[in-house]
Amino acid sequence: MTTSASFTSKDLYEVYKKALKILIVDENIRGLIRSGAMHPVYYSPRGQEIVAAAMGVHLEPTDYLCTIYRGVHDQVAKGMPLDVLLAEYFMKVTGACKGKGGAMHITHPASGVMVTTGVVGSSMPIANGMAWASQIKGDDRVSVATFGDGASNIGAFHEALNMAAVWKLPTIFLCQNNRYQECTQYADSTSCEKISDRAAAYGPNMVGVSVDGNDAEEMWNAMRDAVARARSGAGPTLIEANTFRYMGHYFGDQAPYIPKEELAAEMAKDPMIRIRQQVLDSGVATEDDLVALKAELEAEFEAAVQFAKDSPEPELDEVYKDIYGAA
Amino acid sequence: MSDKINFTQAYNRALDEAMAADPTVIMLGEDIGDKEGGGVFKVTGGLSTKYGTDRVRTTPISEQAIVGAAIGASLAGMKPVAEIMLMNFITVAMDMIVNHAAKLRFMSGGQTSVPITIRTRTGAGMSAAGQHSDMLEAWFCHTAGMKVVIPSTPADAVGLLRACIEDPDPCLFIEDALTRTVSGPAPEANHILPLGKANVEREGTDVSFISYGRPLQDMRKMVDRLAEEGISVEIVDLRTVSPLDTDTIVKSVNKTGRAVIAHEAVRSFGVGAEVAARIQEHCFAALKAPVLRVASKDVAVPFARKLEQEFLYKATDIEAAIRQTLEGSTSR
Numbered sequence: 001m002t003t004s005a006s007f008t009s010k011d012l013y014e015v016y017k018k019a020l021k022i023l024i025v026d027e028n029i030r031g032l033i034r035s036g037a038m039h040p041v042y043y044s045p046r047g048q049e050i051v052a053a054a055m056g057v058h059l060e061p062t063d064y065l066c067t068i069y070r071g072v073h074d075q076v077a078k079g080m081p082l083d084v085l086l087a088e089y090f091m092k093v094t095g096a097c098k099g100k101g102g103a104m105h106i107t108h109p110a111s112g113v114m115v116t117t118g119v120v121g122s123s124m125p126i127a128n129g130m131a132w133a134s135q136i137k138g139d140d141r142v143s144v145a146t147f148g149d150g151a152s153n154i155g156a157f158h159e160a161l162n163m164a165a166v167w168k169l170p171t172i173f174l175c176q177n178n179r180y181q182e183c184t185q186y187a188d189s190t191s192c193e194k195i196s197d198r199a200a201a202y203g204p205n206m207v208g209v210s211v212d213g214n215d216a217e218e219m220w221n222a223m224r225d226a227v228a229r230a231r232s233g234a235g236p237t238l239i240e241a242n243t244f245r246y247m248g249h250y251f252g253d254q255a256p257y258i259p260k261e262e263l264a265a266e267m268a269k270d271p272m273i274r275i276r277q278q279v280l281d282s283g284v285a286t287e288d289d290l291v292a293l294k295a296e297l298e299a300e301f302e303a304a305v306q307f308a309k310d311s312p313e314p315e316l317d318e319v320y321k322d323i324y325g326a327a
Numbered sequence: 328m329s330d331k332i333n334f335t336q337a338y339n340r341a342l343d344e345a346m347a348a349d350p351t352v353i354m355l356g357e358d359i360g361d362k363e364g365g366g367v368f369k370v371t372g373g374l375s376t377k378y379g380t381d382r383v384r385t386t387p388i389s390e391q392a393i394v395g396a397a398i399g400a401s402l403a404g405m406k407p408v409a410e411i412m413l414m415n416f417i418t419v420a421m422d423m424i425v426n427h428a429a430k431l432r433f434m435s436g437g438q439t440s441v442p443i444t445i446r447t448r449t450g451a452g453m454s455a456a457g458q459h460s461d462m463l464e465a466w467f468c469h470t471a472g473m474k475v476v477i478p479s480t481p482a483d484a485v486g487l488l489r490a491c492i493e494d495p496d497p498c499l500f501i502e503d504a505l506t507r508t509v510s511g512p513a514p515e516a517n518h519i520l521p522l523g524k525a526n527v528e529r530e531g532t533d534v535s536f537i538s539y540g541r542p543l544q545d546m547r548k549m550v551d552r553l554a555e556e557g558i559s560v561e562i563v564d565l566r567t568v569s570p571l572d573t574d575t576i577v578k579s580v581n582k583t584g585r586a587v588i589a590h591e592a593v594r595s596f597g598v599g600a601e602v603a604a605r606i607q608e609h610c611f612a613a614l615k616a617p618v619l620r621v622a623s624k625d626v627a628v629p630f631a632r633k634l635e636q637e638f639l640y641k642a643t644d645i646e647a648a649i650r651q652t653l654e655g656s657t658s659r
Binding site for chain 2: 099117
C-alpha cells in the first residue's frame with residue numbers, strides 16, 4: 001500500500017466501504033440488543049465511522065491496534081471478521097475470545113486487533129510496547145492506540161506520549177474527540193482548546209495535528225502522514241480527529257447532558273450522509289453500486305449473526321482454561 | 328567463576344544468561360542502563376553495554392508506561408523484563424498489571440499471552456519508611472493469571488528469575504532489599520528451577536515451617552540449635568508464592584501435624600492466611616496444634632529504627648511460634 005499518494009476518488013470509495021460496514025454493524029448490533037437477541041455491554045460509535053475507516057485503509061493486517069471499549073468501528077476498520085466478532089457478542093464459544101472477553105475486550109491478532117481495553121487510557125502504554133518490539137525487530141509495523149478525548153486527561157496519556165517521543169516509537173495516538181467524556185462536556189473536563197495542543201509538551205519528536213475526523217479526505221491525509229512518519233522511523237504522531245458521538249455514552253443512555261441544539265446541529269451533518277454524497281458526486285460509484293454494496297454488507301452481517309446463533313455456548317470448563325499457558 | 332555469589336550478583340547473572348540465550352529477552356526500567364549506573368541497586372550493571380540500549384532501555388519515571396510497554400512488547404513476541412525500582416511504586420502501574428497483564432490471556436480466550444517478568448525490590452529494615460518498604464505480594468497472589476516468585480537463596484534467585492523470564496505468563500519477581508549482599512553457593516551455569524513448586528529444603532518430623540524469602544534465612548540460623556534440643560523442623564520454601572504448591576504443603580503437614588507460616592508482609596489477609604486455610608481444609612485430621620502465623624504488624628512501616636524493628640516480624644517470633652505449636656497452646 002502506498003502511503004504517499006494524494007487522496008483520490010478511489011480512496012474516498014475505500015473509506016466509504018469501510019465506514020458503511022461500520023455503520024451497518026453498529027446499527028444492526030443496536031437492533032439486536034433492542035430486540036433482546038443479545039446482551040453485550042455496548043458503546044456505540046455512531047457518528048465516528050469515518051475516523052476509523054480512514055485509519056483502517058492505511059493499515060496492513062500486520063500493523064497493531066489497541067482500541068477501547070467503544071471500539072467496534074476500529075475493529076471492523078482493521079479487518080476483524082464479523083463472524084467471530086458477533087459470536088463473541090452472542091456469548092458463544094466460537095467468539096473471538098470464546099465468550100470470555102465480550103464486546104469490551106475483543107481480540108483478534110490475525111487482523112492486528114491486539115487489545116481492546118475497558119479501562120480509559122490504557123490503550124496507549126500497551127501500543128508503545130508493540131511499537132518498541134517493531135523498532136527492535138525492524139519489522140516496519142506501526143502501532144495505533146485509539147482513545148477518546150476524555151482519555152487524554154488520564155496519567156497514562158502523558159506517560160505514554162512522553163515515552164513514545166523520547167524513544168521515537170512508531171506509535172500513532174489517534175484521539176477520537178467526540179466532545180463528551182462519558183457524560184461530561186469537553187470544556188468541563190479538558191483544559192486545552194485542542195487535544196493536539198498537548199503534543200507540543202512532548203517536543204520535536206511528537207507531531208500533533210487536529211483534523212475534521214468526519215471528513216474523509218482530511219482524516220485520510222492525517223493518517224497517511226502519521227503512518228508514513230512512523231514507518232520511516234521519524235517518530236510518533238498525536239492525531240486529534242474531531243467527531244461526534246450520536247448515541248450517548250452507553251447503550252440506553254438518553255444523553256440528557258447533550259444540549260438539543262447541539263445534537264440537532266450534529267445530526268444535520270451526519271458524516272455518513274455527507275460521504276455518501278461525496279462518493280456519488282465523485283463518480284467513482286453509482287447509486288446502484290451503493291445499493292448493491294449495502295446489500296452485500298447487510299448479507300455479510302446476517303451471515304455472521306446466523307453463525308453466532310448456530311454456535312454452541314462455551315462449556316463450563318472454559319472458566320478453568322486460559323489462565324496460564326503450558327510452561 | 329567463584330563458588331559464592333550474592334543476591335545482587337545472582338539477579339545480574341540470571342538476566343545476563345537469559346539475554347545471551349534468547350534475543351527476544353529485553354529489559355526496561357528506570358536508571359537501568361550503564362550510563363545511569365546500571366540501576367539504583369546495580370542489578371543491571373554491564374547489560375546495556377553488552378546487549379545494547381535497544382534491548383536494555385532506561386525509561387522515564389513512568390511505571391504505567393513501563394509495564395504497559397512490557398505488555399505490548401510481549402504481545403508482539405518479545406520477552407520483556409521490567410524493573411520497578413521499588414515495590415511501592417508498582418501501585419502506580421496496578422491497572423496495567425491487574426487489568427491487562429494478568430487477564431489478557433483469559434479475556435482473549437487464549438489468543439494472546441503476556442510473558443513478562445516484573446522485577447521489583449522491597450523489604451523493611453533500612454529505615455526507608457512507609458512508601459519504600461512494603462511487601463505487597465498478597466495483592467498479586469489475589470489476582471488470577473499472575474505468578475509471584477520470591478527467592479530465599481542466591482542460587483534460587485538465579486534459577487527462579489530464569490524461570491520467570493522463560494515462563495509464558497506474567498511473573499512478579501520480588502527481591503529483598505535488606506539481604507541483597509548475602510552470599511550463598513553459586514549454581515551451575517543456566518540453572519533454571521520449576522515455577523509452582525515448593526522446595527522441602529530440610530526434612531523434619533515435628534513441625535513444618537512454611538515460608539518464602541527473608542524468614543527462611545532466619546530459620547536456617549536456628550534450625551540446628553532447635554534440632555539439638557530435639558525439635559525437628561521441616562523447612563518448606565514456597566519459592567513460588569502463587570500459584571501455591573498445595574500438594575507439598577499438605578504432604579509436609581500431614582507428616583508433622585504442625586505448621587508455622589512466616590512472612591515479612593503484614594499479618595492480616597496475607598499469604599499466611601491462605602496457607603493456613605488450605606492446611607485446615609486438607610490436613611484437619613492430622614493437625615496436633617493450631618496453625619500459627621508469624622508476620623509483621625498491621626501498620627505502615629515506620630522510619631525510626633527502633634519502631635521499624637517493632638513493626639517487623641522477628642526471628643524470635645519464629646522460634647516462639649515453633650515452641651508454641653509444639654506445646655499445643657492456643658493462647659497466641
